Amino acid sequence: MSERITIHGSCHCGDITFEAQANPSRVVICHCTDCQKMSGGPYRSIVQVKEDDFTLLSGQPKLYFKVGDSGNRRELGFCAHCGSHLYATSVVEDVPKRQRMLGIRTGLLDELAQLAPRSQVWCQSKVSWAENIAELPGVAQQS
Numbered sequence: 001m002s003e004r005i006t007i008h009g010s011c012h013c014g015d016i017t018f019e020a021q022a023n024p025s026r027v028v029i030c031h032c033t034d035c036q037k038m039s040g041g042p043y044r045s046i047v048q049v050k051e052d053d054f055t056l057l058s059g060q061p062k063l064y065f066k067v068g069d070s071g072n073r074r075e076l077g078f079c080a081h082c083g084s085h086l087y088a089t090s091v092v093e094d095v096p097k098r099q100r101m102l103g104i105r106t107g108l109l110d111e112l113a114q115l116a117p118r119s120q121v122w123c124q125s126k127v128s129w130a131e132n133i134a135e136l137p138g139v140a141q142q143s
């Protein structure tokens, strides 16, 4: 399964746009506490893309550096104007530029609906109610 698709992403304000080649089987949900804090949500969905397959079309991500739950330093890119989260990756001191893997936030992507997660990581901090949202009553838009 090495099927690849072109993905098209943008931040909320549209300042940052990008394209990449992605394998839809490389989509994971991350339940780590950093993803919860930084996304403001219970978990985050991510597709792993080689930096060499990533093309920034407009804008310049602002960078934020953190030490992850794994103990590794991580570089996070986000839009300085609207605050949309773009990706997380290794720092260039650990992995050379263009050889890194970018964890692209799938909510940025036109192809979001095609990118169903295949696995979950950091389940030790998963919130149990996030497992069963299909059972909640729902409406098409905010009521």
Ligand SMILES: [Zn+2]
Pocket (backbone or CB within 6 Å): 011, 012, 013, 014, 015, 016, 079, 080, 081, 082, 083, 084
């Ligand atoms: Zn933006």
Ligand SMILES: [Zn+2]
Pocket (backbone or CB within 6 Å): 030, 031, 032, 033, 034, 035, 036, 044, 122
């Ligand atoms: Zn995470």
